[in-house]
Amino acid sequence: MSLHFFLDDPTHGLTLDRRKTHRHIQRSIALSSHNIPPKDLLTEHKEAFRIIHERGPVCVLTGAGVSVDSGIPTFRGTDGLWRQYPPSLFGHTPGLIFTFACFPKWFQSFLRDTIKTFVQATPNDTHTLLATLEQQGLLSGIITQNVDQLHQDAGSQHVVEVHGNFFRSVCKTCKRQDTLSKDALRAFLNELEGQPLGRIKLFKKLKQDLFTCPSCGGARRPDMVFFGDPLDTSTWQEAICLVKHNKVMLVLGTSATVYPVAELPHIAREAGATLIEINPTPTALTPFVDLYIPDTSSRALRLLVDDERHC
Ligand SMILES: [Zn+2]
Structure with a gap:
């Protein structure tokens, strides 16, 4: 067995089971990359x-x-939301508040694209x-x-x-949970499609349509896990x-x-x-x-x- 064999064999040094797995993965990569069943x-x-x-x-x-x-493209994929809206700003609550305050047009685009993606999906x-x-x-x-x-x-x-x-929101005060219908979100989306609303109008709209608890009037938030949560x-x-x-x-x-x-x-x-x-x-x-x-x-x-x- 020549030294050349070992140098060319990327599985050298692995146990038999690991070699099989490694070769299986390499074979799968080769097959999938050429799109051959x-x-x-x-x-x-x-x-x-x-x-x-x-x-x-x-x-x-x-x-x-x-x-x-x-x-719904994967967030990190080439068409993913994170390409346009970096998770360092849009992936966690403090970043979203900052973006809303400093870049309301960008925030509105994020809101529009995100809602549209989820509402249209079947x-x-x-x-x-x-x-x-x-x-x-x-x-x-x-x-x-x-x-x-x-x-x-x-x-x-x-x-x-x-x-x-x-689609679910939770009240920070009384913990009431609500599920927003796709129709309600479509109506909200229509108002985001036109000209930028501006920070004050957008804030009022969000508060009125999405983020006020109908039971206690407290603030509610999307029931999702953001980065760091x-x-x-x-x-x-x-x-x-x-x-x-x-x-x-x-x-x-x-x-x-x-x-x-x-x-x-x-x-x-x-x-x-x-x-x-x-x-x-x-x-x-x-x-x-x-x-x-x-x-x-x-x-x-x-x-x-x-x-x-x-x-
Ligand atoms: Zn409440």
Whole structure:
């Protein structure tokens, strides 16, 4: 065996299992980068089907990737909101207050683009197929990092929203929660579409239409987790409970890098669950999963839902 072999072999020094994983990832990267369907993809789908039927029901962790087909680009993607509206200003409450005070036109654009994106979005195949898996008794709950409510719109019953919900607001004083209808937000959006309202008019509009509690008159805020905010304790406990009480976890459309949510697959693994990841490209989680399916979530789920293909 020549020295040349070792120098060319990026897996040299890894254990056999890690070598397999590494080669699997490299192969997946090569396949996905050339957009060629892997020849043995069906084998991986069949394996996932077998695991889910033998060890299920599953719990599912979803991220921004599952809503891209609904018209919501990932925040950090090339079309993402963070390109135009940097998270250093728009991702946390003090930054939003600062932007509103100093750059009201920019703030109004952010508000308009954000509301438009979420109001126009409708569930895609992934949301619908996950709801079908739940109806079939193969899925016990979804933990989502998304705030778009599309899982519920598709019919999913048990959804744990660890980062909150864009359409829900909570009163800071009496803790009353309200859900804003898409129609109400569309009406608000119409007023943002024209000329800039100016700081005072915009403030009055926001206070009157969105941010005043109908019960106590106190200020309310979107029920979402911004950068630097802690997660809601009871929601997080519900997510942990779901993870620990299922023998299979399916991870979809997330790069698994945002903590503490990125810990959930590892908690599942430590509790003895089988991890299945579906993602067109490998992620930081891929080396740790039991089965990686390099595919879009909609195509892979369709094959999982369709019993006849597995007969
Ligand atoms: Zn209140």
